[in-house]
Amino acid sequence: VSLYRVLVVEDDPDIQKVIRMALRFQGITDVVAAGSGEECLTLVEDVDPDVILMDVMMPRVDGYDICRRLKSQPSTSHIPVIFLTAKAQQSERQRGFQAGAAGYLIKPFDPMTLCDQILSILNGGSTR
Amino acid sequence: LKTLARSRLHREAMLVFGVAAMALVLVSLFAQLWAASLGGEGFASHWGTLFVMIPGAVVLLAGAYYVRLISRRVRHLLQGLDAVRGGEYPLLLVTGDDEISRLMVGFNQMVEELRSRHERLAELVDNRETELVQLSRASEVERAKIGTLLDKVGEGVIVLDMDGRVIMANEQVSEMLGVPRSALAEVELAALIAQVRHRLVNLPRVEQQMSDFRAGRQDVGEVVLELDGPGGPNIRLYSAQVRGADSHLLARIATLLDLGKEREVDRLKTEFLSTISHELRTPLTSVKGALGLIHGGAAGSITADTRELLDIASSNIDRLINVINNILDVLSLERGQAGFRFAPMSLAECVARATDLVSEQTEAAAVTVETRLPRDLPGVRGDFRRVEQVLVNLLSNAFKFSGGGQKVLVQASADNGKVTVSVQDFGKGISQDAMGRLFQKFEHSEEALTRGSQGAGLGLVICRHIVEAHGGHIWVESSEGAGSTFSFTLPAVPSGVDPVSLRRTPLERAGGLA
Numbered sequence: 297v298s299l300y301r302v303l304v305v306e307d308d309p310d311i312q313k314v315i316r317m318a319l320r321f322q323g324i325t326d327v328v329a330a331g332s333g334e335e336c337l338t339l340v341e342d343v344d345p346d347v348i349l350m351d352v353m354m355p356r357v358d359g360y361d362i363c364r365r366l367k368s369q370p371s372t373s374h375i376p377v378i379f380l381t382a383k384a385q386q387s388e389r390q391r392g393f394q395a396g397a398a399g400y401l402i403k404p405f406d407p408m409t410l411c412d413q414i415l416s417i418l419n420g421g422s423t424r
Numbered sequence: 425l426k427t428l429a430r431s432r433l434h435r436e437a438m439l440v441f442g443v444a445a446m447a448l449v450l451v452s453l454f455a456q457l458w459a460a461s462l463g464g465e466g467f468a469s470h471w472g473t474l475f476v477m478i479p480g481a482v483v484l485l486a487g488a489y490y491v492r493l494i495s496r497r498v499r500h501l502l503q504g505l506d507a508v509r510g511g512e513y514p515l516l517l518v519t520g521d522d523e524i525s526r527l528m529v530g531f532n533q534m535v536e537e538l539r540s541r542h543e544r545l546a547e548l549v550d551n552r553e554t555e556l557v558q559l560s561r562a563s564e565v566e567r568a569k570i571g572t573l574l575d576k577v578g579e580g581v582i583v584l585d586m587d588g589r590v591i592m593a594n595e596q597v598s599e600m601l602g603v604p605r606s607a608l609a610e611v612e613l614a615a616l617i618a619q620v621r622h623r624l625v626n627l628p629r630v631e632q633q634m635s636d637f638r639a640g641r642q643d644v645g646e647v648v649l650e651l652d653g654p655g656g657p658n659i660r661l662y663s664a665q666v667r668g669a670d671s672h673l674l675a676r677i678a679t680l681l682d683l684g685k686e687r688e689v690d691r692l693k694t695e696f697l698s699t700i701s702h703e704l705r706t707p708l709t710s711v712k713g714a715l716g717l718i719h720g721g722a723a724g725s726i727t728a729d730t731r732e733l734l735d736i737a738s739s740n741i742d743r744l745i746n747v748i749n750n751i752l753d754v755l756s757l758e759r760g761q762a763g764f765r766f767a768p769m770s771l772a773e774c775v776a777r778a779t780d781l782v783s784e785q786t787e788a789a790a791v792t793v794e795t796r797l798p799r800d801l802p803g804v805r806g807d808f809r810r811v812e813q814v815l816v817n818l819l820s821n822a823f824k825f826s827g828g829g830q831k832v833l834v835q836a837s838a839d840n841g842k843v844t845v846s847v848q849d850f851g852k853g854i855s856q857d858a859m860g861r862l863f864q865k866f867e868h869s870e871e872a873l874t875r876g877s878q879g880a881g882l883g884l885v886i887c888r889h890i891v892e893a894h895g896g897h898i899w900v901e902s903s904e905g906a907g908s909t910f911s912f913t914l915p916a917v918p919s920g921v922d923p924v925s926l927r928r929t930p931l932e933r934a935g936g937l938a
Binding site: 407 | 702704705706708709713714719720721722
């Protein structure tokens with residue numbers, strides 16, 4: 297039984313697959329993937345995930361924008377959002393936290409510790 | 425007499441001769457009266473009267489004629505003088521050879537001399553004028569040439585004399601400031617800037633700078649003109665003195681640079697960095713992720729050979745990621761966008777963490793790290809992770825230069841409000857030539873780039889930026905064959921300030937891979 301339900305928002309299908317496998321390997325089997333920010337917004341209420349793993353740079357609407365929208369809606373504002381992004385600059389991290397993120401993970405990530413890192417953020421120790 | 429006389433001379437002469445004639449007449453009258461008293465005819469005698477009147481009249485007429493003869497020529501002389509005064513050169517008709525005639529000859533000679541001198545002078549002035557016209561034509565041609573050259577310069581250029589007055593200004597100045605070219609001539613720099621006064625966003629600052637600039641004429645001046653609000657032209661005016669070969673001040677040259685172009689380049693660079701960052705990291709994420717999953721057994725068990733091959737692939741992916749990270753790091757440090765967080769910190773803790781982080785490398789290089797820190801080492805003011813990064817870079821560097829079985833020594837000492845940290849290896853050392861280039865921009869470190877993952881060159885450039893951002897400096901001492909010592913300084917904090925411990929969980933450290 298999966299402890300968590302995770303919504304992965306990632307436009308790159310390969311990375312989506314790797315994340316899904318990495319999570320499954322570590323016991324999180326309940327993973328739903330969205331290929332874009334818009335898809336995330338339509339899925340999120342039905343899926344009602346425990347955590348959202350969100351890419352930042354996506355076509356049309358970026359991850360920060362989606363995060364802000366989720367945080368502004370009462371039905372979704374409680375869901376922690378963790379950015380998983382290639383943008384490593386300090387200023388980008390700040391933007392992420394300003395948008396309401398719970399944590400910030402940098403690509404490329406180590407798939408074998410991804411789950412631990414997510415759990416660590418959810419337990420209060422965000423990787424600021 | 426007054427009405428008869430034609431000149432003062434004439435009048436006086438007539439007076440003198442008149443008196444003489446009257447005296448003669450009186451003498452004759454007395455003579456007659458005396459003769460009559462003796463019993464002569466007296467007044468009754470016509471002969472007597474004639475005897476009295478004729479000599480008087482003759483004297484008077486002779487005198488008048490003589491005086492007229494003199495005074496006419498004197499008048500001619502006076503008229504001649506008037507003519508000379510009026511700018512003419514008159515010659516007088518000379519008759520006779522008395523003193524007045526000689527005076528008139530002298531006058532004629534003087535007039536002749538005057539005329540010839542005047543002609544010579546006029547000729548000289550004429551020549552000078554021609555020369556001046558030629559010179560000014562030549563200087564016009566030169567000026568036009570310089571003007572054309574200045575117009576070809578991409579930046580605005582203003583040439584000012586030492587009084588701050590515009591001698592020349594090129595087309596770009598007029599375009600940048602939106603001021604017609606005719607309005608640029610001969611104005612003072614301050615007056616020129618006053619013409620765009622109403623468009624200045626940073627007016628108080630510019631006025632302050634202009635008054636500083638005027639007060640300190642001997643110094644180089646820099647003024648930034650922000651026009652028309654956000655997005656408007658942002659012009660940097662930089663003025664410097666121009667000295668001749670004998671270091672004599674010739675002029676000032678002010679260059680105007682539109683910072684808008686620089687901002688555009690800056691924006692493109694940021695965009696480029698962002699793209700590089702994203703485009704390179706995204707595929708690497710899939711590769712690293714897939715390799716990690718296979719290696720971790722997510723796709724079933726693997727043989728020892730497969731594991732070895734995966735290790736090679738993984739470590740080289742990490743190398744590549746490291747190079748990308750270092751390039752991005754150097755660029756963001758160079759642009760001052762690294763976002764340092766300075767706080768009092770314990771150097772001992774930082775050294776311990778750094779040696780811990782490189783423990784795998786230490787094993788692989790078969791070296792030992794020896795740390796010698798004094799017990800009373802004061803804390804330093806720094807960004808813990810960045811100082812840790814410097815130490816990790818210097819340690820990795822030391823390992824590369826060391827042979828198996830050698831040790832690497834980390835030492836620190838406090839002196840004069842700063843702490844000096846050194847990382848010493850006993851390896852092959854660095855050549856004098858290479859030492860000079862070690863801390864330079866990464867364009868110069870191709871050699872270092874080819875060294876591979878831990879790219880000594882890039883690492884050291886990053887170290888220099890980090891140390892300098894802390895207000896310290898970094899240097900290397902090395903002798904070939906005896907090893908190298910890399911040292912850097914950090915500002916010490918006064919004792920009594922508790923260092924902020926920055927402990928991270930192992931998970932966080934794993935997250936810090938990037």
